[in-house]
Amino acid sequence: MEESxxxxxxxxxxxNYESITIRVPKGTREQIKKxxxxxGLSMASYIQEACKEKAEKI
Numbered sequence: 431m432e433e434s435x436x437x438x439x440x441x442x443x444x445x446n447y448e449s450i451t452i453r454v455p456k457g458t459r460e461q462i463k464k465x466x467x468x469x470g471l472s473m474a475s476y477i478q479e480a481c482k483e484k485a486e487k488i
Contacts (some may be wrong), residue, residue, distance in 0.1 A: 462477070
């Protein structure tokens with residue numbers, strides 16, 4: 431990928447997305463990955479859906 435393209439992508443990501451870092455006990459990441467894979471979602475999408483579902487119950 432060209433360097434100018436990388437810079438453009440990074441700029442777009444900064445303008446349109448936020449990043450959240452979480453720490454989980456060892457083994458939890460792999461379990462989340464399995465759950466996400468079983469639903470055909472990425473880990474990020476799976477976690478976002480889980481948060482939305484939880485929020486709807488409040």
